[in-house]
Amino acid sequence: MSVTRRTVLKGMAAAAATSVTGVPKALARERKKPPADAVGMLYDATRCIGCKACMVKCKEVNHLPPEPGTKVEGMYDAPDDLSGYTKNVIKLYREGDKVSYMKAQCMHCVDPACVSVCMISAFRKDKQGIVTYDPAQCVGCRYCMMACPFNIPKYQWDVAFPKIVKCELCRHRLAEGKLPGCVEACPREAVIFGRLEDLKADAKRRIAAEPGRYYPKVYGETDGGGTQVLYLSAAGIPFEKLGLPDIGDQPLPELSETLQHAVYQGFVAPIVLYGALGIVIYRNRKRQSGEEEGDK
Amino acid sequence: MNSHFRPVGGPILTKTFLVSAAVFAVSAAILVWRFIVGLGPTTAMSDLYPWGIWITYDVVVGTALACGGYAVALLCYVLNKGKYHHLIRPAILTSALGYTLAGVSVIIDLGRYWNVWKVPLLWNWNRNSILLEVAICIMSYVVVLWIELSPAFIEKWEEDAPWQWLRNLSIRIHPWLNKILIPILALGILLPTMHQSSLGSMMLIAMHKLHKLWHTPFLPLLFLLSCIVMGYAAVVFETALADSVFKLPRETKLLAPLSVAMVIVLFAYLAVRIADLAYRGRLGLIFRFDFYSFMFLLEMALFLTPAVLLLFRRFRYNPGVEFVCAMMMMAGGLLYRFDAFLVGFKPAPGWNYFPSVPEMFVTFGLVAFEVMAYLFIVKTFPILGGAPHAAAGTAHGVAGVPAPGR
Numbered sequence: 159m160s161v162t163r164r165t166v167l168k169g170m171a172a173a174a175a176t177s178v179t180g181v182p183k184a185l186a187r188e189r190k191k192p193p194a195d196a197v198g199m200l201y202d203a204t205r206c207i208g209c210k211a212c213m214v215k216c217k218e219v220n221h222l223p224p225e226p227g228t229k230v231e232g233m234y235d236a237p238d239d240l241s242g243y244t245k246n247v248i249k250l251y252r253e254g255d256k257v258s259y260m261k262a263q264c265m266h267c268v269d270p271a272c273v274s275v276c277m278i279s280a281f282r283k284d285k286q287g288i289v290t291y292d293p294a295q296c297v298g299c300r301y302c303m304m305a306c307p308f309n310i311p312k313y314q315w316d317v318a319f320p321k322i323v324k325c326e327l328c329r330h331r332l333a334e335g336k337l338p339g340c341v342e343a344c345p346r347e348a349v350i351f352g353r354l355e356d357l358k359a360d361a362k363r364r365i366a367a368e369p370g371r372y373y374p375k376v377y378g379e380t381d382g383g384g385t386q387v388l389y390l391s392a393a394g395i396p397f398e399k400l401g402l403p404d405i406g407d408q409p410l411p412e413l414s415e416t417l418q419h420a421v422y423q424g425f426v427a428p429i430v431l432y433g434a435l436g437i438v439i440y441r442n443r444k445r446q447s448g449e450e451e452g453d454k
Numbered sequence: 455m456n457s458h459f460r461p462v463g464g465p466i467l468t469k470t471f472l473v474s475a476a477v478f479a480v481s482a483a484i485l486v487w488r489f490i491v492g493l494g495p496t497t498a499m500s501d502l503y504p505w506g507i508w509i510t511y512d513v514v515v516g517t518a519l520a521c522g523g524y525a526v527a528l529l530c531y532v533l534n535k536g537k538y539h540h541l542i543r544p545a546i547l548t549s550a551l552g553y554t555l556a557g558v559s560v561i562i563d564l565g566r567y568w569n570v571w572k573v574p575l576l577w578n579w580n581r582n583s584i585l586l587e588v589a590i591c592i593m594s595y596v597v598v599l600w601i602e603l604s605p606a607f608i609e610k611w612e613e614d615a616p617w618q619w620l621r622n623l624s625i626r627i628h629p630w631l632n633k634i635l636i637p638i639l640a641l642g643i644l645l646p647t648m649h650q651s652s653l654g655s656m657m658l659i660a661m662h663k664l665h666k667l668w669h670t671p672f673l674p675l676l677f678l679l680s681c682i683v684m685g686y687a688a689v690v691f692e693t694a695l696a697d698s699v700f701k702l703p704r705e706t707k708l709l710a711p712l713s714v715a716m717v718i719v720l721f722a723y724l725a726v727r728i729a730d731l732a733y734r735g736r737l738g739l740i741f742r743f744d745f746y747s748f749m750f751l752l753e754m755a756l757f758l759t760p761a762v763l764l765l766f767r768r769f770r771y772n773p774g775v776e777f778v779c780a781m782m783m784m785a786g787g788l789l790y791r792f793d794a795f796l797v798g799f800k801p802a803p804g805w806n807y808f809p810s811v812p813e814m815f816v817t818f819g820l821v822a823f824e825v826m827a828y829l830f831i832v833k834t835f836p837i838l839g840g841a842p843h844a845a846a847g848t849a850h851g852v853a854g855v856p857a858p859g860r
């Protein structure tokens with residue numbers, strides 16, 4: 159085996175090996191922090207009365223059409239879940255005598271999977287940490303939907319020219335100095351808007367003040383690398399029951415981006431491999447054409 | 455013609471061709487419908503299963519089965535097993551067709567396809583996106599494959615082209631083509647190495663949604679190894695079919711030594727798979743004997759059986775066994791990729807996906823188109839080796855490994 163050919167094989171093996179195992183520490187990706195002026199929301203399930211005023215307002219301020227219910231015919235606007243026309247939904251959890259409402263919308267992750275995977279950055283994180291969507295950059299590949307651990311981005315399945323739809327924290331209203339629609343509409347302050355740091359402190363204060371009332375955890379403080387929408391649940395009702403999965407503290411993009419960057423750092427490995435392949439092929443072809451002529 | 459490749463000739467409008475054309479026509483009608491009404495009414499995809507068979511079969515499996523060009527090029531040009539040279543053209547042809555149709559399938563699947571021209575523009579790139587790397591690599595590789603195949607067209611047109619300008623152009627391009635061939639061949643190996651492993655990396659992000667039997671940091675390596683096996687198996691399969699359909703001499707003796715390389719790759723794949731599960735304490739999942747463990751065991755059996763059979767020289771030189779082994783490797787790889795993208799993908803309890811009939815027909819239609827294109831091209835252009843291969847084998851025996859015993 160010629161030296162260069164060995165280099166190629168070694169190169170490929172090394173690429174494969176670094177891609178899976180001892181990714182050098184230096185290459186490991188740093189944990190992301192929320193931006194300094196990060197904003198977010200806090201939803202306190204114990205305060206919510208399920209009036210759905212927030213859903214109505216959300217549709218109104220985002221110009222989304224009502225969706226007819228599938229369970230009860232003729233219901234005016236009763237989406238089963240988030241959809242291509244619903245960015246915010248109130249669900250009911252019931253098990254025995256345990257009952258809780260749950261508000262679902264984009265979590266505005268600190269290190270969002272959707273932003274990491276989107277080819278040409280239709281999803282971005284703005285300077286307040288809001289995860290924004292720009293349809294002009296979106297090709298509709300739906301990888302964001304595969305990637306999001308909360309299954310938040312939705313697609314308009316029923317039209318020829320669809321968009322991805324998800325909550326953008328009413329950034330158009332924030333720009334005008336207004337509150338997000340749901341927050342403005344809520345009669346019980348079950349969902350509030352504010353600076354992320356303040357919301358975190360507030361949530362912890364509530365748990366400390368009434369430990370018997372709350373499940374002892376603020377969901378989103380660290381989950382999946384942290385989210386900018388935080389949740390409080392009633393005592394005895396773990397967050398999984400509300401549809402917020404236990405995903406650990408590791409941000410989702412960490413594994414994939416670390417592996418990818420380890421292999422493609424500065425594009426060195428592919429270029430080296432390419433050069434080596436070129437040389438080997440060149441040599442082999444030369445040797446072979448020599449032999450072929452010898453044969454004749 | 456200066457190579458030992460020959461057009462096989464014969465009538466184009468055979469029964470196979472016409473049946474394929476009919477299937478393709480049905481799928482074309484469905485496609486018109488898809489672009490008018492959107493993906494919802496035409497497919498079984500949903501908000502929780504945003505990717506269906508158009509991605510899983512046509513792209514993820516299809517490109518792997520189209521890795522014949524990659525597998526043979528790797529053996530031919532890098533390991534310098536020169537005597538397989540005449541396998542190269544048919545392999546490149548199936549690769550070129552497979553990858554091109556995977557590209558077409560992506561466009562069909564994209565919801566906002568009219569924005570796709572923005573993807574190659576450098577300043578738009580999100581360099582963290584694995585899909586971006588896959589997309590750029592596949593687009594480039596399609597071009598590379600057709601360039602690699604172009605000598606077949608040029609050789610033909612130099613002698614007899616439907617138009618004079620085409621003939622002149624071919625004569626002019628030929629010497630130039632020879633000059634760029636080496637950088638192109640190298641790209642033809644680099645690009646699949648990159649994007650086939652990255653196809654596996656794409657599922658890394660679905661950390662909590664993908665079943666633990668399939669989610670592992672080794673996804674890229676497993677996808678790379680499996681694509682080599684699948685590509686090689688597809689070459690064996692296609693060669694056997696082409697040889698019997700066009701009554702060419704069988705190539706078993708030439709393919710057999712290649713099978714040894716595949717045994718190595720297969721065992722490497724199996725070792726990584728099992729060692730990884732063991733290391734992360736997930737072996738128990740295999741023996742739960744639920745649906746997932748059954749799928750996993752089936753995958754393993756489809757890889758292990760050919761790996762063991764092909765260990766024996768007796769079986770390697772038996773065309774029947776070789777053919778069955780190739781089918782098992784293709785099926786095993788197909789199943790692995792389906793499991794990693796669809797079957798093991800459980801985004802939320804209570805949701806399932808099974809392709810709709812129109813969705814399946816589009817996939818059949820694309821395969822039918824591939825068959826038509828293949829038949830047309832091998833009949834018209836010098837793709838398949840027409841010379842008696844036994845002689846070629848001896849002549850080249852000195853180039854690499856010793857000639858196979860006979």
Ligand code: SF4
Nearest residue numbers: 264265267270272306
């Ligand atoms: S919840 Fe999903 S869609 Fe929202 S930012 Fe996080 S990953 Fe993106």
Ligand code: SF4
Nearest residue numbers: 276296297299300302
């Ligand atoms: S569907 Fe659009 S927003 Fe989602 S990943 Fe693809 S291009 Fe990005």
Ligand code: SF4
Nearest residue numbers: 206207209210212344
């Ligand atoms: S408006 Fe407030 S109280 Fe009413 S459902 Fe929404 S969050 Fe709950």
